[in-house]
Amino acid sequence: MMQLPIEWLLVIVVGLLIALLVMTVYMMIGRARENRRQVVTTAYLERNQEDWYDYLCVDGIPREELIPKNTAELKALEELFRSLVHNIKSEEIDKRISAFANRCLGNFYRDALRKGNWGERVNALSRIRDFGIDSLAKECREMLARKTVSKEEFFLLLLIDMKFNPETFSERHIGNLDKLSSKDTKELLFSMSDLLFDQIVETIDHLPARTQYAVVDVIGMKLNASRSDKLEQLFSSSDNELRIRILRAFNLLERLPADEVLIAAIESDRWQERLQAARLFHLLPAHSAVEYSKILADDEHYLIREEIRRYLAQPAFEVQVDNEAVSSLRE
Amino acid sequence: MMPFIETAMQVFAYLIIGYMAIVIISYSIMFVLSFQTLRKERSLDRREMDSRFVDAFYSKPVTILVPAYNEESGVVATIHSLLNLDYPQTELIIIDDGSKDGTAAAVIKQFDMTVSEKSGNPTLSTKPILGIYRSNVHPNLWLIKKENGGKGDALNVGINYARYSYFCTIDGDSILDGNSLLRVMKPVIASDGKVIAAGGNVRIVNGLDVEYGTVSEMKLSGRPFVVMQIVEYLRAFLMGRIALSKYNLVLIISGAFSVFSKKHVIQAGGYNVTTIGEDMEMVVKLQRMLKENKLDGRIEFVADPVCWTEAPQTLSVLRKQRRRWHQGLLESLWAHRKMTFNPKYGAVGMISVPYFWIVECLGPLIELAGYMYIIAAFFVGGIYYEYSVFLILLFVLYGTVFSMGAVLLESWSLGTYPKISALFRMMLLTLTEVIWYRPLTLIWRVEGLFRSMLRISSWGEMERVGATDSKGAVK
Amino acid sequence: MVNTKVSEVLDGSFLTYTFNLLRANVLRERKTMSLLLLQDNTENASVIQKVAVTLQQILREKDVLFKTEHTNEIGILLPHSGREESTGFLRRLQDSCECFLDPSQDRCLLASIIEVFHPELTLSNALMMCRDSLSKASETSGIQAVYADSGFERPVTMVKVSLLEADRLFRGFLVMAFERIHLPGIDLQIREFDDGLALFQSGWVNSWHPHLVVMSDVLPKKNGLDVLHELRAMPNEEKFTVLMMTRRNSEEDMIYAYESGTDAYLVKPFNLRLFEAQVKRMLAGIWS
Known part of the structure; x- marks a missing residue:
């Protein structure tokens, strides 16, 4: 019979338990230290709140005592800037935040980019962008050239590069957009300046389908109808997904496409296209809206029937067109 | 005669020890993965x-x-x-599943609701609906009253009336x-819809200060x-599910808080209304559907979004809950048993x-046998002492x-219980877990195991009854 | 046909009583009232009699027409009207009275306007000030309006401000922005809350003072819509002016917020200047 290694097991179990206890103590010390740091952070913010307000919102004169002296105060500063950037929009304040952050937080984030783990690097990148720390633009570009960056970092690096070097962004990164998720592509495109975005719209025919979708979506999201000609032109595409998105963009823009586009959409064999078309009807003059509604009133898809029903049920509708046509449709 | 019993005792001991080794190894692997x-x-x-x-533009x-x-x-x-x-x-639909108390009345009164219409597309067949109400304060808040048909049926009603293409299920007592x-x-x-279901972390709210649906003090x-249940939840969620989620192996996401793609759930046929653990069954069904239709989808567990839920306060309720869970587990696995060791x-x-099957479902049986073995060995004595001491050590390890590792990991990574004293008390209690809490839950789970075996054996009968019933209706 | 819509002409002690009553209303509702004194300096005061007839027809129900001890004078009390509204009223009077239509006749009338908003301004004082200002006026054709100044500052109104925002740092900044807003006649009392529940539990909402509520729509316990609903369901809900701050940029939410009684809506992140401008405009609406 095999001898059971009881002693071994005992050593392992006791050893692990001791290790866990040591870790518990370590963690408790860490907690206590964290609590102390919290006190310093709060004190810094309370002490300097008025001065911060004066610097950022009134005079722009940085006072010496605002400069953080330790990591806890640095964290406090980070919190304050974060809260402001997310709640207040002002070029002046952004400029002042950027000036101060370049001076006091630049090195801190440089270290985080070099030595930190993934979480710390992502945090640093978010802040570099939010606070406009352009003194780190070079580091970020170097990082972007590396092949090992994670998806999240890559996306943030693109945003940073776009913020600090907008002029050359589209030629350098247009091919990179395909590597992003569609949500990230949209976010990137949406946060672009109109000038830069128009550059991209111009080249849309040469972009991969996924990027095209995002561009079309963002045209709608930007609520700027000046690009609707481009949309009409793209509608001749045989890509159904693209066509649906184009119609959705028209809906977001609250703008009617050319007649042939609308008719093509109504007669499409994709229900999503017909639904988007139906949603455009309220922009039509009442008479043609009723005519078109007749085509879709008995559509096979319930959402389209629902849309038409809801549209015709508007009380304002009755005065505009003869009641007979509407009431026959409402049934 | 004696040598036979001796051999049997030895073989049995090795069996249990071998099983424990498998469990401990798989837990260790998962622990390391979660830690990473x-x-x-x-x-x-x-x-x-x-x-x-x-931002509304990007979120769904x-x-x-x-x-x-x-x-x-x-x-x-x-x-x-x-x-x-x-x-x-968001749109919020409360489905009153034929409650006997004043659930609907309380909601209608509190949120100033009136009878309203809601468009839906009833693709899943359900018990009839008794009324639809809408709040005058919050335009996105709805209440649907229906005849009692169980949680799965209530969720199916909700799916039928859901306006958006993702839905989130939350228990009526969770926060x-x-x-x-x-x-x-x-x-x-972030995955552009490739993740078709995701579940969050469920924590126990007992003892916390809750006011107007907000947990204000930990x-x-x-x-x-x-406290033992809290530790148990931490262990199950942090260790098991994070690791499984990493490799798209998730089979359980808690029904108390998870999101699903409506399209995929409808494709899978909606919630099963007869099974006990409809939430687990849904996930297994989705995994099965993904593989059978060769779809590129994932089911994920996410550790940081927290859902607070009320844990049983009395032993009898706890017993019922564990029994039910185990029944649900076994029934889900049984219903999809053809997936077992099927390379497809x-x-x-x-x-x-x-x-x-091995660790979660049959585990309690073997573990309980291990406990009995230890007790028996103390009476018989002799060389069985050694086995039982060895087993005890394994139980402590396991x-x-x-448990302590999980508590520490949680405190280190997420820090939900920030008080040092709380952490210390949790650690102390986990030291005693092996003696009382573990065996108790084992007994309940084995109880559930036997119950569902009885239920499964009567399924055939039930189906036959159902068939004749529906024929009768046609006539 | 007899015109049935003729205002009564007050005088004597009943006039003083009415004046005091209206002045009390002015203070409670924070709506300025104007006293107009018309004076006819032609020989037999023929113009003022014609004007009086027109006045009886065009006055609103809440306006009060009165006589003084001088026969060439007639007075009017216009509640809810400041200097601009009163000037407009005089222009309308001139246009609708036939006696001014013929320019060749060169009829003229003097008018003095005084704003009543202070509790210590008595009727006789007000009339005296009007006459004083009229004595310096020159006569041209039509109704010639001059303004009399009572010499009082607008009484200081205490305005309560409640800031509901969960982000402590941002809330602090908003408080400081408020502390730097100084408007004549308005005394801002600022309180901050991190949640709607705290606002109601504090009892801060239970007074007649005008109350500006600046809040975020997402709050931990009682959210913005809940607070709005509860405020608007209170018996004296008009005292609340509500500015909602939100991160949601969906039109649906915005429409709903306005329908439920929000007075203004700001999408975060917003410009602090825009915020201050909004607040000032809302505060200006408190005294009119």
Whole structure:
């Protein structure tokens, strides 16, 4: 019979338990230290709140005592800037935040980019962008050239590069957009300046389908109808997904496409296209809206029937067109 | 005669020891995997992600479904917490599953509701609906009253009336943190819809200070077996699910808080209305559907969005709950037993399903046998002492060490219980787990195991009854 | 046909009583009242009699027409009207009275306007000030309006401000922005809350003072819509002016917020200047 290694097991179990206890103590010390740091952070913010307000919102004169002296105060500063950037929009304040952050937080984030783990690097990148720390633009570009960056970092690096070097962004990164998720592509495109975005719209025919979708979506999201000609032109595409998105963009823009586009959409064999078309009807003059509604009133898809029903049920509708046509449709 | 018993005792001992070794090894692997994931994300400031995802343009609208059956006392707090979610577009549907108490009346009164119409597309067949109400305060808050048909049926009603293409299920007595929905939807949005279901982390709210659906202070409950449940939840969620999620092997995401793609759930036929654990069954069904239709989808567990839920306060309720859970587990596995060791189902069939069969489902039986062996060995004495001491050590390793590890891991990575004293008390209690809490739950789970075996054997009968019934109706 | 819509002409002690009553209303509702004194300096005061007839026809129900001890004078009390409204009223009077239509006749009338908003301004004082200002006026054709100044500052109104925002740092900044807003006649009392529940539990909402509520739509316990609903359901809900701050940029939410009684809506992140401008405009609406 095999001898059971009881002693071994005992050593392992006791050893692990001791290790866990040591870790518990370590963690408790860490907690206590964290609590102390919290006190310093709060004190810094309370002490300097008025001065911060004066610097950022009134005079722009940085006072010496605002400069953080330790990591806890640095964290406090980070919190304050974060809260402001997310709640207040002002070029002046952004400029002042950027000036101060370049001076006091630049090195801190440089270290985080070099030595930190993934979480710390992502945090640093978010802040570099939010606070406009352009003194780190070079580091970020170097990082972007590396092949090992994670998806999240890559996306943030693109945003940073776009913020600090907008002029050359589209030629350098247009091919990179395909590597992003569609949500990230949209976010990137949406946060672009109109000038830069128009550059991209111009080249849309040469972009991969996924990027095209995002561009079309963002045209709608930007609520700027000046690009609707481009949309009409793209509608001749045989890509159904693209066509649906184009119609959705028209809906977001609250703008009617050319007649042939609308008719093509109504007669499409994709229900999503017909639904988007139906949603455009309220922009039509009442008479043609009723005519078109007749085509879709008995559509096979319930959402389209629902849309038409809801549209015709508007009380304002009755005065505009003869009641007979509407009431026959409402049934 | 004696040599025979001796051999049997030895073989049995080796069997149990071998089983424990398998379990301990798989737990260790999962522990290491979870540790890696949590270490990576530990210092990440999740608020940055939140603020990027909160914009209505990028996030996907979600319909929140709250099935409620006799939840008069808790449902209003739940609704408050759901109304305060930081999420751009939501719709909230409370489904009163034929409650016998004043659930519907309480909701109607509190949120100033009136009878209303709601468009839907009833693709799943359900019990009839008794009325639809809409709040005059919060235009996105609805209440659907229906005849009693169980939780699965209530959820199916909700799916039929859901406006958006993702839905989130939340128990009528649970509470969400403000950013929870955003965080659980994050993998769905970030993956462009490749993630078809995601589940959040469920924590126990007992002993915490809850006001208007917000957990305002993290205090630890004074009752030992509530604390033990907290530890148990931490262990199950942090260790098991994070690791499984990493390789798309998830078979359980808690019905108390998860999001699903409506399209895929409808494709899978909606919730099963006869099984006990409809939430687990749904996930297994989705995994199966993905593989059978060769779809490129994932089911994920997300550790940081937290859902607070009320844990049983008395032993008898706890017993019922554990019995039910185990029944649900066995029934789900049984219903999809053809996936077991079936290469057609990929890693899910080869790893997850067998893992759940061996470790989660049959484990309690073997473990309980181990406990009995220890007791028997003390009476018989002799060389069995050695076996039993060895087993005890394994139990300590398996129970206490892993539990303590989980508590520490949680405290280190997420820090939900910030008080040092709370952490210390949890650690102390886990030391005693092996002696009382573990055996108790084992007994209950074995009880559930036997119950569902009885139920499964009567399924054939039930189906036959159902068939004749429907024929009668046609006639 | 007899014109039935003729205002009564007050005088004597009943006039003083009415004046005091209206002045009390002015203070409660924070709506300025104007006293107009018309004076006819032609020989037999023929113009003022014609004007009096027109006045009886065009006055609103709440306006009060009165006589003084001088026969060439007639007075009017216009509640809810400041200097601009009163000037407009005089222009309308001139246009609708036939006696001014013929320019060749060169009829003229003097008018003095005084704003009543202070509790210590008595009727006789007001009339005296008007006459004083009229004595310096020159006569041209038509109704010639001059303004009399009572010499009082507008009484200081205490305005309560409640800031509901969960982010402590941002809330602090908003408080400081408020502390730097100084408007004549308005005394801002600022309180901050991190949640709607705290606002109601504090009892801060239970007074007649005008109350500006600046809040975020997402709050931990009682959210913005809940607070709005509860405020608007209170018996004296008009005292609340509500500015909602939100991160949601969906039109649906915005429409709903306005329908439920929000007075203004700001999408975060917003410009602090825009915020200050909004607040000032809302505060200006408190005294009119």
